[in-house]
Each structure stands twice: as structure tokens, then as C-alpha cells.
Amino acid sequence: MSQPLAPPPGRQRAETAVVLALSLAAMIVSMMQTLVVPILGLIQSSLGASSAEVSWVTTATLLSAAVFTPLLGRFGDQHGKKPTLIGVLAVMIVGSVLAAMTDSLLWLIVGRVLQGAATAIFPLALSVLREEIPARRLPGAMALVSGTLAFGSGFALVTTGLLTRGENADYHHVFWLATGLAVVTLLTVVLLVPASRTKTGGRTDLLGALTLGLFLVLLLLPISQGHEWGWTSAPTLGSFAGAVLMAGVWSFTESRVREPMVDMRMFLHRPVLFSNLAGLFVGFGMFAQFLGVSYLAQVPRDIAGYGFGASVLRASVEYLLPSTIASLVVSQFGGVLIRKIGPRLTLALSAVIGIIGFTWLAAAHSSTPSVIGAGMAVGTAISLGYAAMPALIVAGVPPHQTGIANGINSISRSVGSAIGSALITSLLASRTIENLPAGVPPLPAESQFTLSFALAGVAFAFVLALSLVGLKRGQPAPRTEHLPAAEPAAATTAA
Incomplete structure (x- = not known):
């Protein structure tokens, strides 16, 4: 059998440029989620x-992402990925500038709502x-772009620690960094990502x-x-009940709309459904590592009997950066494995x-090399x-x-x-060390860290x-009754 002809060098360079541009865009996505945590x-x-009140700085972004990600993922499939990407990045820049310039909590939360739209970038990037x-390079390209999500989350924690070190720390610097990176990403997308060759068209299922x-907001x-x-x-239980209803x-x-935003057959198709369930557990594990290791590193050993007494900066650089680097390195090989x-x-x-990484963390978190090594294993897994x-x-x-499937x-x-x-x-706050010296804030009992890492495992x-x-082998995609008119043209283009 004859081997397929290699694409011309110019085409290869263009494809590589697209992958790098979208990797940068994906990194921005995850940075927006963890940037404010430290x-x-x-x-x-x-x-x-x-x-x-300040917890809304993180909640606002989460809720914004829940609303806009599926909508914009579908919108990009219908009306063009590149213009949608550009629009999302522009909104994120406005939000970042607003957050960087304001001294009002209300306007900071508004800025974070606008930054939350960045989450839609990832499904749009995968659609592009x-x-x-081409199919032979697609697994590697997707693995690299996806791997930058884990890297971006850790990179945000590290850079935030660097920008806010010292006695006169100013949180505005963090949002100016976000603005600069978003502007660079916007220019990169404009210059390197080609216009969509296929658009399905159709009405937006408002x-x-x-x-x-x-439903997602109430959840x-x-x-x-x-x-x-x-x-x-009452608010917590009422919201959960409302989520079930919605x-x-x-x-x-x-199931009644002619052109639904989410085809329920696709949503319930086994590879999609079980991949989404896996995504939920992987997301849980990622934040369990970030928060658990960060808090553990900052616990003063001379008072609590465990921990490392690290500053926010040291916790980010020494204990979290290695796992971030591991995730970036491994992303280069994810496509080969796939x-x-x-x-x-x-x-x-x-x-x-x-499982190995979190078991390691749960059983042996008393030494710096052990915590770093286990963290690198978790970063690899994520x-x-x-x-x-x-x-x-x-x-x-x-x-x-x-777009919509990856948005979900x-x-x-x-x-x-x-x-x-x-x-x-909640776990770390639920059981604290008794008889602490006067003036020392409550510190979690060590058993709570062990329990947290065990749950992540x-x-x-x-x-x-x-x-x-x-997940089983060889499951065909579900048949859909809502194929848009443009789909045959898309198939011709792909061929």
C-alpha cells in the first residue's frame, strides 16, 4: 500500500502555527479560572x-463560563470559529482592563464575569x-492544546505569587498581566488562525x-x-432543587426544538456522556491538588507539627510549579500515546x-521531595x-x-x-488543631489533608x-435528525 504524500512544508508550518496559537489561547482559558485563587x-x-463578598470574585467567573461556553461553542460551529474566537478574546480583554483599573468590588466582579467568557475559547479551539x-496529526495537536489547560492553571498560580510578593503587594498587577496575555493571544489568533471554511448556519437555540x-447557574x-x-x-437546598427542575x-x-443547541442523542452517547463524567472527576482532582498542596505548604510546622511554613510565593514556585512543568512536558507526548x-x-x-500520585500524597506528605514528586505525578495524570x-x-x-460537545x-x-x-x-475548615497559641488563626488538622488527597485518589x-x-471500543457516532444544510459541504471540504 502506498504511503500518503507528506504535505508541503508551507502547509506544515501553517498547521504548526495554528496549533501554537490555539495552545496559547487554551492557556488563557485555564489562567482565568485560577488567577485569583492565591x-x-x-x-x-x-x-x-x-x-x-470576595468569594464572588471566583464564583462570578464560574457562572459566566457556565452560561457562555455552550452557547458560544455552538455559535462558533454555526457562524464561524475565528470571528467567535476574536469576539470572546475582545470581551475578555475588556473584562481584564476593567478588573485592573477598578477599586470597587462590584466592578471587579463585573470584570470577572467578562473574563469568564474565555472558557468558550477551548471548545472553539478544538473545532478549529x-x-x-489532518487526521494523522489531529491527536497530537489536540493533546498539546488540551495539555496547556493544566499548564495554564499552574502557571497562573505561580505568576500571581511572583506579582504579589512583598509588603506593598497590589492585586491590580495580576489583571494587567491577564490583559497583556489576552492582547497577545488576540493578535496571534487574528494573524495565524485561518477563517472558517465551513459554517453550518441555522438558528441559535436561545x-x-x-x-x-x-440549570448550570443553579447547580x-x-x-x-x-x-x-x-x-x-434554604438557599443551598433551594438552588439544588431548582437545578434538578431546570x-x-x-x-x-x-427534545422539542427543531434545531437544538444540544442534540440529546449526542449528549447521551456513551463516549460523550462518560467523557463528561471523567471530566468532572479530573477537574475535582486538579483543584484538590492545587488547593491541598498550596495550603499544606503554608502551614507552619513549628506550630502545627506538620507543613512547611512557606509563603504564598514559595508555595507556588517550589511546590506547584514542578507539577505545572510536568503537565506541559507530558502534553507533548499525549498525542503519541493516543x-x-x-x-x-x-x-x-x-x-x-x-491514583498513584494522590495515594503518595495521602501517605507521605511530610517531606518536600515527596510532595513535589507526588505533585508531578498528579500533573502528568491531569x-x-x-x-x-x-x-x-x-x-x-x-x-x-x-464545539458544543467540547463546550459541555x-x-x-x-x-x-x-x-x-x-x-x-470545607474539609480543611471542618476540623482544626486545638489549643493553638493566641493570635494564631485556625489551622486544619493534618488528617484533613490526608482525607482530601484520599478523596482525590x-x-x-x-x-x-x-x-x-x-467506554467501549468502536461505538459509532449517534445519528442525528438535525443535520444542518451546510453539512454535506463540510464533508466535501474535509474529504
Whole structure:
């Protein structure tokens, strides 16, 4: 059998430029989610806000992402990925500038809402890759772009620590960094990403977007605010009940709309459904590592009997940066693994490494080398998991649903991250060391860190079960009754 002809060098360079541009864009996505985590205390003291009020700086971005990601992912499939990417980046720049210039908590939250739109960049980037990169290079390209998500999350924590070190720390510098990176990314996308060759067209399912958005807001709001409201309070339980109700309304709406935003057959198709469940557990594990290791590193050993007494900067650079670098390095090889053993087994391998990493953290977190080594294992697991899930989804859905399918997967990871953040924070606060010296703030009992890391290991055990039992080989994409008129042209272009 004759070997396929290699593309001309100019075409290869153009494809590489697209991958690098979209990798930078994906890095921005994850940075927006974790950028403020180390500086919430600084923002609180600078603006004179309460802990409940300042928590909205993270919650606002999460809720914004829940509303805009599926809508913009579908919009990009219908009306063009590049202009949608440019529009999202422009909105994010406006939000970053607003956050960098304001001294008002209200306007800072508004800026964070605008930054939350950045989450839609990732599914749009994967849609561009599916259209522009040939099949033989697509797994590697998707793995690299997906791997930058894990790198961006850790990079944001490290750079935030560097920018806010010293006595006169100013949180505004962090948002100016976000602005600069967003501007560079916008210029890169404008110059290097080609215009969409295929557009499915069709009407935007506003009712589906509204009901899905309300469902996600009602789900994420109590998850992120439950530790402030109380897990058994009326607002928390009422929001969860509302989420269940809106899930039913959304499903009913999408089954009756002629051109639904989310085709329910696609949503319930086994590779998509189980990849989304895996995304939830991987997102949980990522934040369990970030928060658990960061807090553990900062606990003063001379008072608590454990921990490392590190500053925020040292905790970020010494204890979190190695796992971030590991995730970036491994992302270079994710595509090779996917080509050799397939995305399902790559996800299983990710789960095994994650179980090892968190078991290591739970059993041996008393020395710096041990915490760093275990963190690097977890970073490797997260990077491989992020590489495998889009490949599973792309293989399981038709091209015109790539954006919305990966948008839902992004939301599943965000839900997992929110659960991880809320649960780890609540666990660490639920049992503290008794008889601390006067003036020392409450410190978590060491057993709470062990429990947190053990739960994250259990989360990766679920990922292993989903990959080996839930996902099966050779499952064709679901037939859809809502193929847009432009799809035959798209197929011709791909051919």
C-alpha cells in the first residue's frame, strides 16, 4: 500500500502555527479560572470586603463560563470559529482592563464575569483543529492544546505569587498581566488562525441556551457558595432543587426544538456522556491538588507539627510549579500515546497515575521531595486526561457538533473544579488543631489533608472505571435528525 504524500512544508508550518496559537489561547482559558485563587485574601483586605463578598470574585467567573461556553461553542460551529474566537478574546480583554483599573468590588466582579467568557475559547479551539489539521496529526495537536489547560492553571498560580510578593503587594498587577496575555493571544489568533471554511448556519437555540444556563447557574451557585451559606441552608437546598427542575425543563426543551443547541442523542452517547463524567472527576482532582498542596505548604510546622511554613510565593514556585512543568512536558507526548494505544487507554493510564500520585500524597506528605514528586505525578495524570477526553469526544460526534460537545465537557471540568474547591475548603475548615497559641488563626488538622488527597485518589479511581468499563471500543457516532444544510459541504471540504 502506498504511503500518503507528506504535505508541503508551507502547509506544515501553517498547521504548526495554528496549533501554537490555539495552545496559547487554551492557556488563557485555564489562567482565568485560577488567577485569583492565591490573592483572594489580598483583594479582601485591599477592598475592605468580607470573605463571603470576595468569594464572588471566583464564583462570578464560574457562572459566566457556565452560561457562555455552550452557547458560544455552538455559535462558533454555526457562524464561524475565528470571528467567535476574536469576539470572546475582545470581551475578555475588556473584562481584564476593567478588573485592573477598578477599586470597587462590584466592578471587579463585573470584570470577572467578562473574563469568564474565555472558557468558550477551548471548545472553539478544538473545532478549529478538527477543521484545519489532518487526521494523522489531529491527536497530537489536540493533546498539546488540551495539555496547556493544566499548564495554564499552574502557571497562573505561580505568576500571581511572583506579582504579589512583598509588603506593598497590589492585586491590580495580576489583571494587567491577564490583559497583556489576552492582547497577545488576540493578535496571534487574528494573524495565524485561518477563517472558517465551513459554517453550518441555522438558528441559535436561545431557549435551549437559557434553560441550560439557568440549570448550570443553579447547580454551580450552591456548590461554590455552600460553605458560606451553609450546606443545609434554604438557599443551598433551594438552588439544588431548582437545578434538578431546570435540568428537566432543559431536556424537555431540547427534545422539542427543531434545531437544538444540544442534540440529546449526542449528549447521551456513551463516549460523550462518560467523557463528561471523567471530566468532572479530573477537574475535582486538579483543584484538590492545587488547593491541598498550596495550603499544606503554608502551614507552619513549628506550630502545627506538620507543613512547611512557606509563603504564598514559595508555595507556588517550589511546590506547584514542578507539577505545572510536568503537565506541559507530558502534553507533548499525549498525542503519541493516543495514536498508539487510543484515547480510552490513555485516559485509563491517566487515572492509574493519578491514583498513584494522590495515594503518595495521602501517605507521605511530610517531606518536600515527596510532595513535589507526588505533585508531578498528579500533573502528568491531569495532562493525559485532558488530552484523552477531547479525542474521545471528537471521535464520537459529527463535525458540526464538535464545539458544543467540547463546550459541555469544559463545563463538566468546571463543575468538578468547583466541587473540588468547595469540598477541600470545607474539609480543611471542618476540623482544626486545638489549643493553638493566641493570635494564631485556625489551622486544619493534618488528617484533613490526608482525607482530601484520599478523596482525590478515589475520584481518579472513578475515572479508571469509566475508561475501562463505561467506554467501549468502536461505538459509532449517534445519528442525528438535525443535520444542518451546510453539512454535506463540510464533508466535501474535509474529504
